[in-house]
Amino acid sequence: MWVRVKLFGGLREGRFTVKDIETCRTATVNDIVEKLGIESQEVGVTMINSRHCSMGCTLNNGDQVAIFPMIGGG
Amino acid sequence: MSDRIFRVNMTDLSTRTEDIPDRWAGLGGRGLTSHVVAEEVPPVCHPLGPDNRLVFAPGLLSGTAAANSGRLSCGAKSPLTGTIKESNAGGMAAQMLARLGCRALIIEGKPEGDTWYCLHFSREGIEIREETELAGKGNFAVVETVAERLGKHLGVITIGQAGEMLLLAANISVKDPEGKLRSHGRGGLGAVMGSKRLKFIAIDASGCSVDLADPDCFREASRAFAKALVENPISQALGKYGTNILVNIVNEAGALPTRNFQSGQFEDHEKISGETMHDMIRERGGRVKHNCHPGCVIQCSQVFNDRKGKYLTSGFEYESIWAMGADCCVADLDLIAEADHVMDDIGIDTIETSVAFGVAMEAGGLEFGDGKGMLRILKEDVAKGTPLGRIIGCGAGHTGRAFGVTRVPVVKNQAIPAYDPRSVKGIGITYATSTMGADHTIGYTIATNLLNSGGHVDPLSKEGQVELSRNLQIATAAVDSTGMCIFVAFAGLDDEKCLPALVDMINARFGTALTLDDVMGLGRRILMTERDFNLKAGFTSAHDRLPEFFSKEPLPPHNAIWDFTGEEIDSFWDF
Known part of the structure; x- marks a missing residue:
C-alpha cells in the first residue's frame, strides 16, 4: 500500500518535504520513521490525517503521515 | 542599591520614591503590576483618564545574571478590554530598571494641555522633561534620537503615533540590544501611556547592579x-527556526485560522512557514538566532533581510506572521515582514491590527490576500490617523462593529490569536x-x-x-x-x-x-x-x-x- 509522508523542521534535511512511500499492509508510524533513518528521540509529534497518533499506530492505504521534530513557540 | 517604588505624577509633574510596603515584598513583574493596579486604580475608571495608572515592573530575577530574566511587565486597566492588563516584553529596560533599584515605576495622573513629556531615569533619580522634537514620530526615530542625545547604551521605552493618537491597539515598545524593538503588544497599553502625554522613557543604569543575598x-x-x-x-x-516553526504544525492539526477564521488550514502555508523563513534568512545573510534581551540563551528571535540583503525586521513572530498571512491570506513573507516593520514603527499590536484587517477583508473593504493594500492602509491611514485608520487601529472588535461583520474573533474585545479554539x-x-x-x-x-x-x-x-x-x-x-x-x-x-x-x-x-x-x-x-x-x-x-x-x-x-x-x-x- 501507499502512504504520503510529510516531514518538518530539521527532519527535512537530507530527506524530503513530501513523498509517497510504498509500505507493507501492517506498517506503523514507527516503521516509516525507521525506514527514513530518523532516530526515535528526534521525533516530537506524529499525526495521521491531521490527528495526533502514537508511533505504534497502524497505517492504512492512502493515509497522510506527518512527522515533526520536537518544536515549540508561542 | 536597595529596591524602591518610583512614582511619577503627570498631573503636577512631580516624582517621589517609596519603600516597598510589606504586602508587595515578594512581588515582581506581573505579580506587582497587577497588585498595584488592583489596589490603586478604580475598576470603573476610564482607562484613558487621570485615574488609570501605568505600571512598569521588572521581574524578581531581572538585572541578575540569571538566563532569560530580562522581561519587563507593564500593567494598567486596558482601554481595549476594560479589564486589568499585564503585557510583558524583552528588550533592555527590565535589566536596567532592576539595576537602578526600581521594583516598580508607577505613572499616575494626566497633565492639562497638549505638551508631550519624556522621562530620564538614572541613578540620580527621575527627571521629567518636555518633548517637542519627537512628538508625531515613529518608534525607530525615538530610539535613534535618544541614542544621539544621551548615548547608545541607554534603555528606551517608547510609543509611536498609535499611542499618541490613543488607538486601542497601540503598544509600548522597548529598545533591544541592537537598537531594534520589542513590544508590550497587547491590550492597548500604548494608549494609556499616550493619555499621560508620555512619549518615551530613557533609562541609564551605568554603574548600577543588583545585590544578591x-x-x-x-x-x-x-x-x-x-x-x-x-x-x-x-x-x-x-x-534554529524561531516561533514561526509553528505554522506547519498548527496547519497540519487543522487549527490555523484562515480567511478570518473560516478554515483551519491555509493552502499556502509553506510560503509563510518557519522552514521557508529559515532558508530565506540564510540565503539573504540575515541571522537565524538573535536575543531580545542580554542573557537569553534560547535566542528565538532573528534578523530578516530583504531580497537585497538589507535589514527588514527582527523578532518576526509566528502570531504576527499567521495574522497577516493565513488570517488575511497574504502568502508573501516579504510583504508581511515590511508590514511588521511598519507596525513596529507606528507602535501598534501586530495581532490585533492584522486580525482587524481580516475582519475588514470579510466586510469587503479589501480583498483577502491584498498585502499591498494592507501595507498602504497602514502607512496612509493608520499612521496618519484617518477615520479608516482609527477604526482599524482600534482593533478587530471595533472594526467588526463599524463594518457590520458578525464573524469577529474577539474575547472581551481583544482579538483571538493564531490557534482556532474549535480545533484546540x-x-x-x-x-x-x-x-x-x-x-x-x-x-x-x-x-x-x-x-x-x-x-x-x-x-x-x-x-x-x-x-x-x-x-x-x-x-x-x-x-x-x-x-x-x-x-x-x-x-x-x-x-x-x-x-x-x-x-x-x-x-x-x-x-x-x-x-x-x-x-x-x-x-x-x-x-x-x-x-x-x-x-x-x-x-x-x-x-x-x-x-x-x-x-x-x-x-x-x-x-x-x-x-x-x-x-x-x-x-x-x-x-
Missing part, C-alpha cells in the same frame, strides 16, 4: 537553570477565562494539546482541557512575576531540574526560603487578584465566553465546533 548559591542555581534551558530540545528548535479546545478555555481577553500566552495549552510538551491532551476532545488551562494559567502568572521569558516553560514542563533551580535563584537573590508550592501559590493569588478587579469593573461569567460563530460554524478540516457549556467554562475558577 547569597551569591554562591545564586551562581550554582543559575548554572543549573541555564543548563536545563540550553539542553532542552524545544529550546534548541526555537533557536484547551486554548479556547484560556481565551474565555483569561483575565485579559483572548490571549494565548496566559495559558499556552498548545504546548500539551499540539506539541506534546508536558504530556498530551487530545486537542479535539473536551476532556482535561479546563484543568490543563488552569494549571498553565497559574504557572504562567508565577513565571511572569520572575522576569523570565515564558519559553522557559518548555524546559520547566519536561525537565524536573528546571523549576527548582528557578526557585533557588529567587531565594538566593532575596534571602528567602520559598518552595515551588509557594511560587505556584503566588500564581493563584495573582489570578484571583486580577479576576477580583474585573468583577469590580463589571465583568461577569457571561463575558467568559467565545463569540457565537465558534459554536455555529464547523471548522474544516475536522468540522469541529466549540461545544463547552457555560457551566463547564466557569468551573475553571474552582480552585
